[in-house]
Amino acid sequence: MPKVLVACKSCGKSFECYPSQKRVYCSLECRQLPGRQRSSVWDEGERIVSLYLEGSTLEAIGSLYNVSLNTVAKILEANEVPRRMGGNPRINPVPKERTCANDGCEERFTPTVGQVNRGNGLYCSYRCRNQATLGGRRTRGEWVTCPVCGRVRWFMASEIARGNKFCSLSCWGRHRFKHGLFSPEFVRPFWSGHSRQVYLGRAAGKFGKLGGRQLVPITHEQRTQIANLAANGWGRRAIANRLSVSERAVRNVIEAADNS
Numbered sequence: 001m002p003k004v005l006v007a008c009k010s011c012g013k014s015f016e017c018y019p020s021q022k023r024v025y026c027s028l029e030c031r032q033l034p035g036r037q038r039s040s041v042w043d044e045g046e047r048i049v050s051l052y053l054e055g056s057t058l059e060a061i062g063s064l065y066n067v068s069l070n071t072v073a074k075i076l077e078a079n080e081v082p083r084r085m086g087g088n089p090r091i092n093p094v095p096k097e098r099t100c101a102n103d104g105c106e107e108r109f110t111p112t113v114g115q116v117n118r119g120n121g122l123y124c125s126y127r128c129r130n131q132a133t134l135g136g137r138r139t140r141g142e143w144v145t146c147p148v149c150g151r152v153r154w155f156m157a158s159e160i161a162r163g164n165k166f167c168s169l170s171c172w173g174r175h176r177f178k179h180g181l182f183s184p185e186f187v188r189p190f191w192s193g194h195s196r197q198v199y200l201g202r203a204a205g206k207f208g209k210l211g212g213r214q215l216v217p218i219t220h221e222q223r224t225q226i227a228n229l230a231a232n233g234w235g236r237r238a239i240a241n242r243l244s245v246s247e248r249a250v251r252n253v254i255e256a257a258d259n260s
Contacts, residue, residue: 001018001020006023006024008024009025009030010025048065048076051064058073095111100123100124102131105128109124140156144160144164146166146168147166147171148171151171218245223253226243236250236254
């Protein structure tokens with residue numbers, strides 16, 4: 001589609017554009033001007049400036065000309081008139097810099113207005129406040145021993161009410177895996193081999209689904225035969241098949257004999 005000539009609605013300059021663009025201004029500068037030209041209040045700029053300098057507020061001027069406060073502010077800015085500081089005077093003065101009220105702490109800090117209004121702002125930190133008011137003691141809680149690692153940790157009363165008793169997420173996870181307090185669907189896709197067999201067995205045992213091979217104790221005679229066959233060069237699998245025991249049992253007997 002060919003371009004067409006269009007006359008700028010602001011300055012009258014001709015420019016080319018596609019009909020689908022529906023442009024009426026040649027530039028961004030001309031596009032900003034019509035907003036002022038369309039509003040007749042811009043013709044009253046001198047009167048608005050005089051009213052403002054005489055003490056009128058933006059709200060009063062906006063109500064008089066039925067325009068927004070933003071329009072009045074733009075007119076004042078275009079005429080390079082500085083804005084007055086409006087609003088009510090500050091009721092609460094800004095606090096000055098002070099020294100921490102805790103004995104032995106010389107930290108300098110400036111509290112906020114809200115802290116001073118609430119009667120606070122005397123100490124630089126929670127630690128200094130606790131040392132000064134509680135003597136370093138902790139209240140509303142108790143020391144709890146972690147059932148996994150035995151570490152003693154302080155818990156607030158709200159934490160104890162929620163059942164928190166582990167010192168860390170690591171101990172919490174070890175406790176869950178040890179007692180089968182996890183979903184088998186979490187283990188099955190990610191783990192394989194002996195680890196999956198162990199932990200899925202624990203989860204099944206938690207719900208009464210016991211299974212797996214029965215543990216058969218190794219007799220003294222079998223231990224002697226395993227040691228003799230291993231000394232003659234037999235492998236663990238061959239020994240297990242010969243004596244009808246597990247390879248793990250054969251390995252344990254051989255390792256025990258080597259260590260002794």
